[in-house]
Amino acid sequence: MTTDGASGAIRAGTVETLRQRAIDVRLRDLKMIHGARLGHIGGEFSAADILVTLYFGGVLRYDPQNPDDPERERFVLSKGHSAAALYTTLALAGYFEESELDTFLQPHSALNGHPDRNKVPGVETNTGPLGHGFPVAVGIALSGAMDDADRRTFVLTGDGELQEGSMWEAAMAADHYRLDKLVCIVDRNRLQQGDRTELTMALDPLPDKFRAFGWAVREVDGNDPAALLEVFAALPFETDKPNCIIANTTKGKGISFIEDRKEWHHRIPTDEEYAQAVVELEGSRA
Amino acid sequence: MTAQTPAPAELFDCRDAFAETLVELAQADPRVVAVVNDSLGSTKLSKLDKALPGRVINVGIAEQDMVGIGAGLANGGKVPFVSGASPFLTARALEQIKVDAAYTGANVKLVGVSSGVAYGELGPTHHSIEDIAWTRAIDRLVVIVPADPVETAQAIRAAYDYEGPVFVRTSRIGVPIVHPDDYRFEIGRSVRLRDGEDVTIMANGVVVARALAAAELLAADGVEARVVNMATVAPLDREAIVAAATETGGIVTAEEAIVRGGLGGAVAEVVAEEAPVRMRLLGFPGFCPTGSATFLLDHFGLNADGIAAAAREVIGS
Secondary structure (H helix, E strand, C coil), rough: CCCCCCCCCCCHHHHHHHHHHHHHHHHHHHHHHHHHHHCCHHHHHHCCCCCCCCHHCCCCCCCCCCCCCCCCCCEEEECHHHHHHHHHHHHHCCCCCCHHHEEEEECCCCCCCCCCCCCCCCCCCCCCCCCHHHHHHHHHHHHHHHHCCCCEEECCCCCCHCCCCCHHHHHHHHHHCCCCEEEEEEECCCCCCCEHHHHHHCCHHHHHHHCCCCCCEEECCCCCHHHHHHHHHHCCCCCCCCEEEECCCCCCCCCCCEEEEEEEEHHCCCHHHHHCCCCHHHHHHC | CCCCCCCCCEEEHHHHHHHHHHHHHHCCCCCCCEEECCCCCCCCCHHHHHHCCCCCCEEECCHHHHHHHHHHHHHCCCEEEEEEEHHHHHHHHHHHHHHHHCCCCCCCCCCCCEEEECCCHHHCCEECCCCHHHHHHHCCCECCCCHHHHHHHHHHHHHHHCCEEEEEEECCCCCCCCCCCCCCCCCCCCEEEEEECCEEEEEEEHHHHHHHHHHHHHHHCCCEEEECCCCCEEECCCCHHHHHHHHHHHEEEHHHECCCHHHHHHHHHHHHHHCCCCEEEEECCCCCCCHHHHHHHCCCCCCCHHHHHHHHHCCCC
16 A cells, blocks of 8 residues: 555545544554553553554555655654554554554564564664654654655654653754754653653743744644644645644543543553443444 | 883874775765764864765764764665764763664664773763773674774775674774785674784784784793784674684783773683683773873783783783
8 A cells, every 4th residue: 555645635534534543543552452461551542643644644655565665754653662553553554464463562572562673664763762763763854855855754752752852952953954854743642651741841831942943833633633634734834944743632542531641651451441441442433 | 121012103093094984985875974973073074074065964962863863864775974982972872872773773883983091181081991891782783993094994894884783983092003905804703913822812992003012022032922803892703712712721801991891801701601711801990090091001001011911920921
């Protein structure tokens, strides 16, 4: 499957398809984490709509049959702990068999707790420790700029991750090199492992910080595929400026008792909680 | 017997060989770029910047970003030589070297200049005596410590030819040429610079010339020391180590690095497992005092006298 990488019209039915896909990703992700007894549900569910919109909304230009195509557009998951959501998305996109998702975290599985480029097609760089993917994405975008290529680079960061100094080194460099084909999406769910971001190490006013670093910034409801499609269609936002999308999201989005609760950063659902979560997700299909 | 290593006739700064080789590679291959951390002068890569404008990316004083951007450039098809002072490149960006370069398997070349105690008088913040121990502990990372400009040039070419992450640890301390013009460096292969059956001296980097001088002193006393240049620390030439142990019965390692975990540690690991023999590990015992690089090397016995004395201890003579 090759997507057309369209930045233009949003097709009728696309939004509803994306909504269904996002539920597919969440259900599959939840099953993996419940089965493996390990994972990061909160940040994966906040990011699910972003991933689905990139991969199935005609935004990212990619070919799962040719994952090393030099001209592919790149997606970098800087918040590597959301690996299960990425694996699910890549499987649904055709990078590998969906059945492989059942091996998540099993001995010798390619599907490690954090993504490994050498084992999983579609992964661009190995992440896990925070503050790594963004600088690498800047390097990828810079290679494109040096080649005068039209390919874009998308990177998804956590918001807590922006407490790492390397992120702002990268932000500075992206502006310095005028990387207008670089798109940084911040999964702004306002929670990190231990507490709310603003109580841990405040990030606000986050859009102003990116603007001060030379970025063109848009804010969007990051759990709304229609809004996401619209903002992706508006790329590039400004000439010669890197693009920042502050995606305001809800951690654990889609499950009532998980949403916006810090303990669900990496809590594992009990069997009863799992059953209820499945009911809620299936119920949201209508 | 004096305490000083005799001054050789002509000394070379290996950064020149690095920069000149990189210019040649970049002229021949448009994918070759350099990434620096405001270190255009200290890496001598201003030569490349002048020869091929646009091919040196200066990320400013930001080592983590430098390595990450290097890995990203490799993802985009470039062959980046990420170059800066070794203490900052390795220590500040060690997690990036581990994850972005080595674990990812990115085709990134890391060149640490002014390693060891090259910045002698500037003190331990600017010494890079731990870098060999740190980098050789990282899986999939090739670690090369060239001895002279001939080997530096070839190590840079070998790093370019090799598909994967490489760390080349070079210096600014003046060194004599120890390799002939027809010398051919290969990753993972050590080179015997002097034959001998009584004891082996294994060294790399700026200490190789001093090891050869030590062998001269020993020869004057009738002791024939084998001198092996262990330029590649990872992957290690295990065969040469086992041969040295079994054929000469004792090994002295000498390196411009802390004595824990570097070349000496690497050789000792093989000796302990494969062919236990007496060893002496020469290097710096810890943070070094103030003084020039030459003073520090001499002060800590990394000179002809110190290495020869260690060899005599190993032999038991």
